[in-house]
Amino acid sequence: MTTRAQVLAFCFLCAVSIMFCWRCLVFTWGMALSNDAYTHILLILPLSAALIYQDSKYRDSKSLEIDPQPSSRMGAALLALALLIGSYARWGMAATGEDVVLSLGMLALVTWWIGSVIVCFGVDAFRAFLFPLCFLFWMVPAPAFVLSGIVRFLQYQSAFAARILFQVTGVPVTQDGIMLAIPGLNIEIVSECSSIRSSLMLVVTTMVLAHLFLGSWWRKSLLVAAAIPLSVAKNGLRIFTIAELGTRVDPGFLNGKLHHNGGIVFFGISVVAVVALLWILRRTEFRMPLERPVESTQ
Numbered sequence: 001m002t003t004r005a006q007v008l009a010f011c012f013l014c015a016v017s018i019m020f021c022w023r024c025l026v027f028t029w030g031m032a033l034s035n036d037a038y039t040h041i042l043l044i045l046p047l048s049a050a051l052i053y054q055d056s057k058y059r060d061s062k063s064l065e066i067d068p069q070p071s072s073r074m075g076a077a078l079l080a081l082a083l084l085i086g087s088y089a090r091w092g093m094a095a096t097g098e099d100v101v102l103s104l105g106m107l108a109l110v111t112w113w114i115g116s117v118i119v120c121f122g123v124d125a126f127r128a129f130l131f132p133l134c135f136l137f138w139m140v141p142a143p144a145f146v147l148s149g150i151v152r153f154l155q156y157q158s159a160f161a162a163r164i165l166f167q168v169t170g171v172p173v174t175q176d177g178i179m180l181a182i183p184g185l186n187i188e189i190v191s192e193c194s195s196i197r198s199s200l201m202l203v204v205t206t207m208v209l210a211h212l213f214l215g216s217w218w219r220k221s222l223l224v225a226a227a228i229p230l231s232v233a234k235n236g237l238r239i240f241t242i243a244e245l246g247t248r249v250d251p252g253f254l255n256g257k258l259h260h261n262g263g264i265v266f267f268g269i270s271v272v273a274v275v276a277l278l279w280i281l282r283r284t285e286f287r288m289p290l291e292r293p294v295e296s297t298q
Contacts, residue, residue: 006120013079013116017109021086024105028141036197037147040204044138047208051132054212074123078115082108099143106140131211138204147196154194154235161236162187162243171244180239184247185254187239195238198267199231206274219281226277227270234270238262 018025032041089104114133118126126133142150155178166173166182173182180187206227210220242262246254253259 010116010120013120014113017082017112017116021105021109024102024109027102028106028139031141037151037200038141039197040200041139041141043201043204044136047204048132048135051135051208051211052129055129055132072119075115075118075120078111078118082112082115085111097144099141103141103143107137110136110139135207151191151194151196154196154199154232155189155191157232158194158235158239159187159189161232162189162239165236165240166243169240169244180243182243182247185243187243189239193235193239195231195235195263195266198263198270199235202231202234202267202270202274203227205271209274209278213278213282215285219285223274223278223281227274230270230273234266237269238266241266 028038028041032038085104086108089101089108113136114126117129117133159175159178159180163173163175163180166180171182173180175181178189180189203224206224210223214220214223242253242259245258246252258265
């Protein structure tokens with residue numbers, strides 16, 4: 001199979017998948033536009049395409065070539081798995097919630113795309129672009145029961161982080177679940193205050209930065225893992241800041257722009273922290289031992 005034929009075959013397989021999963025795609029884009037918990041989905045496909053392009057430019061110098069006769073066994077298995085998942089979501093889960101059906105439909109779609117890459121271009125191409133291709137699984141929307149668990153975790157941990165900040169600064173505080181009480185103010189960390197959107201965006205951003213600027217797997221894992229406590233910490237800082245401004249400066253801060261639209265400020269602070277950790281890890285990764293000066297024999 002020539003390279004031209006491989007590309008045409010890949011485009012055909014992708015077109016077939018989009019035709020059959022068009023409804024899932026439309027619903028997913030609609031959720032991403034209307035629900036803060038799914039906003040990150042809008043970035044995944046363009047980011048994945050950009051990363052594939054970036055990686056292909058880097059690997060051109062290493063003469064990475066498309067296998068003219070790719071082994072289709074592994075790819076065919078993934079295509080069959082995608083068909084199985086898609087069929088189960090469409091006909092085998094009539095009594096299940098639409099959110100689960102949508103998640104399985106998008107899972108089948110992404111699995112089909114990855115299988116198409118292997119069928120058309122070979123396993124080596126899949127390995128070369130492993131991260132950008134697996135990154136596409138972020139397009140799968142989490143079902144409601146998974147999302148509610150994440151939101152609940154962020155609520156409780158954000159309340160805990162804010163309580164620690166109040167205690168460190170000497171403010172009397174008590175915590176009862178997601179409720180905080182300080183002098184003159186009772187704070188409830190409702191689901192809208194969990195910062196689910198900025199937390200997921202931070203994890204996605206951290207994964208991309210780790211892929212682009214770090215080489216060793218453990219440094220990448222450490223950086224991505226750090227995004228979770230940083231997400232909690234920045235939300236705790238947001239709660240602490242608004243509460244302190246509202247009780248000590250102006251009560252208008254409790255329901256002002258910083259409360260409703262200030263998430264970008266604290267997201268920026270967390271990104272700065274990620275970049276600082278990335279800089280430290282990058283320095284340890286590329287630190288080279290100093291060469292000893294050559295001694296003169298004269």
